[in-house]
Amino acid sequence: MKVTLKDLTKRFPGRSRKDPAVTAVNDFDFEIPSGQLVGLLGPSGCGKSTTLLMICGLEKPTQGRIFFDDEDVTDIPPEERGVGLVFQNYALYPHMTVEQNIMFPLGNLKGEQKLSKEEMKRRALEAAKLVQIDQLMGRRPKELSGGQQQRVAIARALVKMPRVLLMDEPLSNLDARLRLQTRVEIRRIQRETGITTIFVTHDQEEAMSISDTIVVMKDGVVQQIGRPQDVYDDPNNLFVAKFLGTPPINVFSGSLRGGRLCIGEEEVFSIDELGADFVAASASDSADSGSDGVRREPGKLAKDAGDTDVWIGIRPEGFYVDEKGPLTCTLKGVEVMGRDVTVLSSHPAFDGETIRTIVDSENRPDTGRKEVHFRVRPGKIFVFSKETGERLYGSR
Numbered sequence: 001m002k003v004t005l006k007d008l009t010k011r012f013p014g015r016s017r018k019d020p021a022v023t024a025v026n027d028f029d030f031e032i033p034s035g036q037l038v039g040l041l042g043p044s045g046c047g048k049s050t051t052l053l054m055i056c057g058l059e060k061p062t063q064g065r066i067f068f069d070d071e072d073v074t075d076i077p078p079e080e081r082g083v084g085l086v087f088q089n090y091a092l093y094p095h096m097t098v099e100q101n102i103m104f105p106l107g108n109l110k111g112e113q114k115l116s117k118e119e120m121k122r123r124a125l126e127a128a129k130l131v132q133i134d135q136l137m138g139r140r141p142k143e144l145s146g147g148q149q150q151r152v153a154i155a156r157a158l159v160k161m162p163r164v165l166l167m168d169e170p171l172s173n174l175d176a177r178l179r180l181q182t183r184v185e186i187r188r189i190q191r192e193t194g195i196t197t198i199f200v201t202h203d204q205e206e207a208m209s210i211s212d213t214i215v216v217m218k219d220g221v222v223q224q225i226g227r228p229q230d231v232y233d234d235p236n237n238l239f240v241a242k243f244l245g246t247p248p249i250n251v252f253s254g255s256l257r258g259g260r261l262c263i264g265e266e267e268v269f270s271i272d273e274l275g276a277d278f279v280a281a282s283a284s285d286s287a288d289s290g291s292d293g294v295r296r297e298p299g300k301l302a303k304d305a306g307d308t309d310v311w312i313g314i315r316p317e318g319f320y321v322d323e324k325g326p327l328t329c330t331l332k333g334v335e336v337m338g339r340d341v342t343v344l345s346s347h348p349a350f351d352g353e354t355i356r357t358i359v360d361s362e363n364r365p366d367t368g369r370k371e372v373h374f375r376v377r378p379g380k381i382f383v384f385s386k387e388t389g390e391r392l393y394g395s396r
């Protein structure tokens with residue numbers, strides 16, 4: 001089942017001057033391909049839950065339409081949309097057994113859809129097997145771990161074989177280990193059933209690890225849609241670049257001056273050194289590129305650019321320690337974590353406290369020194385507008 005959001009907007013009216021109106025979801029216009037697991041990702045308050053509630057029918061859009069395949073479901077009540085819902089708090093009925101909890105949605109079926117008790121039990125068992133809790137059918141929720149309770153909630157959402165499965169931060173109440181394990185399970189179940197699934201989370205690592213496609217959102221506005229690795233490698237703007245990745249991207253205040261890229265006042269990279277593919281971000285990324293007052297054309301080399309103040313973002317894995325490298329930082333420490341070595345350093349133009357760079361263990365700096373010199377990998381450095389945060393340049 002393909003899900004299409006067409007110009008979808010949700011505005012909540014303000015209650016007072018201190019609590020003004022919010023546009024929780026602003027003009028969403030994209031398609032969720034059939035059979036995919038799509039992660040809606042963004043900080044708290046960016047409109048993820050509101051989007052999900054509109055798709056399931058519990059919130060009414062202010063504007064726009066929702067389609068399941070070619071069917072316009074915008075005015076169809078939630079119970080007729082064929083969606084399964086899983087929330088952060090599992091909301092199981094405490095007085096019912098696991099089996100009764102899973103069967104519950106089937107009991108609501110009416111008319112010719114009504115099922116016999118045997119058929120309900122059979123379907124509940126099938127759903128329970130899918131999430132591997134079929135041996136726990138006789139227990140009550142309080143006799144289960146958090147992870148098991150969440151599996152019951154997932155089985156309950158699956159029992160009617162929904163056309164679309166919606167999950168709102170389903171792993172947030174689990175401890176770190178269970179979270180990892182359960183996300184692998186969700187991925188497996190999604191693959192096995194092929195149900196189009198929309199998974200909401202504020203945790204970028206979670207979204208990146210299980211999604212076929214991620215939709216990065218901020219303040220009710222979609223920032224970028226793509227395969228997780230593509231969005232990571234090719235961020236549209238500074239927000240997306242900073243939101244994805246642990247440790248996060250290192251951001252420096254800098255400028256583009258003719259053919260040179262400066263961090264602070266130092267010229268640290270010549271564009272020639274970054275390679276011929278260090279070019280302007282493609283115009284197709286955003287219809288309003290150019291509105292930031294910085295002229296750029298797709299494919300245009302950064303070395304032809306006029307002088308501009310910029311943010312320079314470099315991924316932690318984009319640095320090499322090199323005696324002759326152009327970027328000189330003050331060495332603060334070295335952390336060895338198994339295979340990885342993290343070099344901690346500082347620089348006056350760095351936007352933050354500590355620059356974190358990940359290098360190979362053979363490439364670690366001499367900890368006796370006060371300074372460390374770096375070179376960068378061309379594909380790991382991005383240039384963003386200081387005015388708008390839009391990406392101006394990067395490697396292709």
Ligand code: ADP
Pocket residue numbers: 012013022023024042043044045046047048049050051
């Ligand atoms: P998220 O799930 O990404 O954390 P939400 O979709 O819950 O974000 O909320 C998006 C914005 O809409 C927030 O500013 C929130 O305060 C506001 N909002 C959500 N629900 C309501 C509501 N029922 N009434 C008023 N404002 C709401």
Ligand code: MG
Pocket residue numbers: 048049050168
């Ligand atoms: Mg939410």
